[in-house]
Amino acid sequence: MTFDLLITNATIVNADGAVRASIGIEDGTVTALLAPDAVVPDAVRTIDANGLVAIPGGVDGHCHAEQTTGAYRSLDTYASTTSAALRGGTTTIIDFGIPDGTGQTPIEALERKIHLVSENGARCDVALHGSVITWDDSTSAQLERMAELGVHSVKMYTTNRGSTMSDDDTIVRVLHEMVRLDGLAYIHAEHDGIIHDRTTACADRGAIGIEHLHESRPEISEDASVREILAVAEYTGAPVYFVHQSTPAAVDAVAEARGRGLNAFSEVCPHYLLHDESVYSGLAPEKFACCPPFRSSSDVAGLRARVNRGLVDTLSSDHTSYDLAQKREHSDDVRHMPHGLPGAGTRMPAGYTAMVVEEGLPIEDFVALFSANPARVNGLHRKGAVAVGNDADIVLFDPEERRVVRASDLHQDSDFSPFDGMELAGWPRYVVSGGHVVVDAGEFADPGPVGRYIGQAPFSERPGITRPASVVARHAVSA
Template identity: 35%
Template sequence: MRKVIQNGVIVTAADTYEAEIIIEGGKIVAIGTNLATSSDEVIDAKGCYVFPGAIDPHTHLDMPFGGTVTKDDFESGTIAAAFGGTTTVIDFCLTQKGKPIQDAIETWHAKSKDKAVIDYSFHLMISEINEDVLAQLPVVIDNEGITSFKVFMAYKNVFQADDETLFRTLITARELGALVMVHAENGDVIDYLTKKALADGNTDPIYHALTRPPEIEGEATGRAAQLTGLANSQLYVVHVSCGDAVEKIAEARNKGFDVWGETCPQYLVLDQTYLEKPNFEGAKYVWSPPLREKHHQELLWNALRNGQLQTLGSDQCSFDFNGQKDLGRGDFTKIPNGGPTIEDRVSILFSEGVKKGRITLNQFVDITSTRISKLFGLFPHKGTIAVGADADIVIFDPNIERVISASTHHLAVDYSAFEGMKVTGEPVSVLSRGEFVVKDKQFVGKPGRGHYIKRAKYGELRGDQDQLEELSY
């Protein structure tokens, strides 16, 4: 049976209008007026916006880190994502030096198999570049549809790659049609500052932030951007947390460099003082880059509004406070880095952004869905509401008020990073390829129904549906 969505206000990155949407076979097959028949399943969206499903370009589900593993896996993590209005996630596949890349990819396929309730894809971490790795990358792109590579400039002696590896990755990505992602912090300087802090007896969570100052994020961002320009390649800077990094991205874009920037909800609404909470509560807010002083928040909002930053990821990477975060009592370097953010990403951007006049409705859709879809080879099947696109749709009530809490979230982790925060606006129902995953705020999906998505190369359309809107940066 076909489904028809009626009475809602459709919002895309470009348009806002009232119309019906007909869904059949997992696709949007018609958009218009007076389309419904008596045999259709009618979904009444009166009083709601109808958005394309959000895409989260930055998640770490079932990921090992610091001797432990993230609490939320591909089941709990994608259920929470769906409740938050996200219908596709792109997770990071971690590789190991000297081991075949395909081994790592198979490990991530095993992690997600029979668990994901929404569609998903993978990025590939690049830890080394040599002739063996270079020979494997075309196969990864062609067979797995993994068209984004991540290089860490931080976590010395764990993930950190040197500048040669980054530069050669950029050159390779240009040749193969992939997008290079960087965690931009100067790992060598962090290593020095961290050792000095511990030697001075400074072990509390706040020193995680104080040993990773914004200047070293700005420096690394600028260095990565300059190397991108030199390589004539393309770069996506993940989890931008401060004005220093925004400035370097804007400078690179003004030079014509193909550089893009992502921020995360935690940097828009939380600040460095959270790491000073007593009784080791500050450990809940330890992630990298760290939370910044409050004045950086408006710099990030301004960057989203004026296009200097283009996307919002969650950087979902949850560890229990009890039993995981507390591994770092007495030594902040042993606190597992990361926080639970996947479920509230969309609502926070709507409440703090749209409702407070910082961004427009159309910008909201572009930041949470459309731009991500275009950058990461999912467009036009995902990221928009158009005939022929996947029926990934969120029915969103803009007037619901709620208080974020671990007592009501759908994650497995034992705390909320946004505990007690009041937000306005919430997804009511969420469809993934035309099937309800969340219906009237109740979970009706099924673990394992999510599809692994092979993505197009950078700057190319996924598929050949010429009737859909053209790819445009």
Template identity: 35%
Template sequence: MTWFDTVVRGATVVAGGAARRLDLGIRDGRYAAVLEPDAPADAEHVVDAGGLVATPGAIDTHTHIDWPYDGTRTVDGPLGASRAALLGGTTTVVDFVPPAEPGRSLVDACHERVDALGEAIAVDFALHPILLDASTAVLGELPHVVADGFTSFKMYTTYEDRRVDDGAAWQLMRAIARLGALPGFHAENHELLTATLGEQERLGRLAAGDYPASRPALAEAEAIGMVSLYARRIGTPVYIFHVSGAEALGAVEAARRAGSVVHAETCTHYLVHDDSVFSGADPWRFVISPPIRSAADRERLWEGLRTGSVTTVGSDHCAYESGRKAAHSDDHRHVPAGAPGIEARTLLLWSEGLHRHGVSLPEFVAANSERAAAVLGLTAKGRIAVGADADLVLWDPALRWRGADLPPSSPETFSLYDRCDGTGRPRHVFLRGTAVVRDGALTDEAPRGRFVHRQPRSPR
């Protein structure tokens, strides 16, 4: 009889594009066997998962944990944010390396970020370094950064202090492609945003409720078209962060039809909310970049998620202190753009997707785990298969929850989802074979998150 550390019995397992009742054998932190129900097997731990649904550990492709801004940092820290992630079934996050200060080594910045997060993080993590320019120093360091396991990058086409111009974008994309790594963009046309904001300033329409008009969807679509064209000419895929609605997703799809390989990430807030939140209470909470758009935009994103046109879903978790956001509610130019949401992401994808938007279990797993792992080079993650890391979520599909009862990752921050409720919640969560959530509560396991060293694709 085969021996395992853990055997999971009787779950409906979602794997390989199907959902069926199977047993799972886990040994040394990895899946060692996918078994027919009740197959003979011995184990130190046996988990009765009858009535539960087994999915791979979720991958949040977009977080800003313990993030520096305006001389301070976000308020939840690595431990608070990652424990909240585990309660929602997220076992891997992809965070960012803040831009290196002038004169500071990019390689050093990357490793300092690994050390800072790795001291007390409860989930596994990878990192997208942020690049601000195509200087000789940056281009010279990129091969070392990629060799050290950082194989996806973020650049901005807007924000005066962060944006790369078209020439730098071209140079950086070529250099990244040569290394077999993945360029990614916060894509909005800077000049159009500047002009639109100028109009708002002249009209005196600067309150938090006026925010969406300052960042029109056209700016997003135009920038997506530009970087997608560059990607096609260079012969590299490109990753678009936080696609917010129909016009941006349409630009992605048009680029694909023209021959570009474009991966489109959307975020929870675009799938759950619409721009009516800016007419409600505390609109400062919803100041996020790009803005939350219309109900029609939201439905278009759900359609894209079902069809696979939307590749991945991130939380864009950024736990700003409530008072700092609320203090500038009369002038959105000074409201930090971002919001927490690391736990709610998976709960809402399950509840809204399966119960209200026709998402199947395999489509849920594809968007929540499988495609993120494939696109971002997380080769041991995102799937239930022999040899993969045993990151496992056992969902209770009947368990109800209320957004108001979800504890924030820090008492100093706020929630966008306190008025949401749903059905379906993780009952048990495993990270590399170890139970980290049992019966909906965190276990006493010490934080055991690791940096995921990724390998590049074949260089071009």
């Protein structure tokens, strides 16, 4: 037997535990896990992983590429977004087909993105979520077509009136359709009425610039919207996934709903674990224009505590490639700024630093958040674990290595990072994606346009989120 790639002396950490083994790879698939004392077979290339940790390649369930929102278009392509993701240890991204506001239908938006994956040279695998803004007589058939294309998740926004916001009737109808079509509803949950009232009040007193973003979108707007959507989910029986939760109360609401038997999931982003609202009084507040905004230091501590308790399912970047010129064009009025931060290339080190280094989270639990759970909840069966038969998506890293973040080193289409100047741990030394060595001793080795569009399994065919043993043990202690 001759492998295409052999990784020897590997300490493999999956969400369910760690083993010592060598990893044999053929045709982009893990085909063997060999005991440490096994005879080392031949391979076209061998990487010695001694001293490194091997984890499954990251799955970023919430990533925006080539996106148009209102007057702004992100500056990236699939080639550049996926290259940045690979450099940061993410080997699969899940993007969104969101109608661009020009009359584009949900299915047109989705089919365009499927086309762009190959047309614009994705470097790693890409799955997609659909999106519905306004229900009409064609929506049901469009959702059926999405399911035929392997898209079994649909995103809706409860805010952003006049652009991406879905009204209550649309949300109820789409959740009914998710039950019928065996899908999952992705929800951006902020209460639009509260936000509109608060931003109007802020504008009336001249406090509507970026330095006041956190005042214009209060915590209660997120908490109220999450509970409202959970009620609709309970009424319809639909599973729901809440993106970028930023408050402890929002996470608690989802956990309570799970306790009542709902299929409900919480996602956090690394930036909400490493920064608080004080960033808006700094020298460059434009670097932190995102929705929801950053919260108080006590909220950050509470969010971290809930991740540690196993109440959060996934860690996503919510990556969007705007630059500072776009951010600063309307930084005097947050109602007209483009919101969103680059993060595909820093999701692993930022999340690892916040939760493993600073909070003591076991690496197994980090793997669950970073890779295993996003793969499971999104129906990507060959992702999320270093296991025989899975895609050969593997990250090797030195847990002790630290690097200072500089946007210029990230090779992304944004000229800033929300982590500029911070020293982070958890940077990949080697990244294998679909059997290709794409980060080689810390250097990017462009594999070319090898990324595939991949479909999701229906929701009923997705394995449940498995809480790692370390989480179960901590629950027992706290009880």
